[in-house]
């Protein structure tokens with residue numbers, strides 16, 4: 001009976017050790033698969049290496065944007081919206097073509113603003129300039145509405 005107990009304990013100990021080893025080996029092999037995949041795709045590694053610098057640059061750009069305060073409507077329009085709305089890129093209604101705006105104006109300014117903030121069709125949210133505040137976007141929209149009056 002005592003002997004049976006002892007061998008039972010040894011059996012359990014063996015099973016536990018085997019499970020622990022399996023988990024460790026699994027974790028290790030998974031990790032080495034990962035790094036093998038990464039060194040295979042050199043682009044990933046390069047991206048990782050430049051990441052701290054890129055983040056620093058982004059932080060600097062954000063700080064610069066904050067330091068200069070909110071941008072007014074024409075400034076936002078010229079730097080962001082005009083890229084599409086000056087010439088009608090991707091079917092964007094042109095700023096100097098009242099007729100292209102006419103069917104859209106009926107929905108009211110609030111709905112137009114929501115379209116710009118959330119994006120619509122080929123227009124990305126906030127025209128792609130997601131760092132801009134809703135107020136800055138409204139300023140640019142007002143600038144358009146002023147032009148097509």
Ligand code: HEC
Nearest residue numbers: 080081084090091092104112115120121122123127140141
């Ligand atoms: C990448 C190109 C692009 C940029 C940048 C862009 N737009 Fe647009 N915009 C479009 C396109 C395309 C449409 C037509 C979308 C549709 O109706 O499918 C559109 C539609 C609109 C509409 C009408 C929305 C509606 O509900 O009918 C407004 C208002 C507008 N843009 C304002 C702006 C403002 C303000 C900005 C700058 C903050 C801006 N757009 C930047 C491409 C752009």
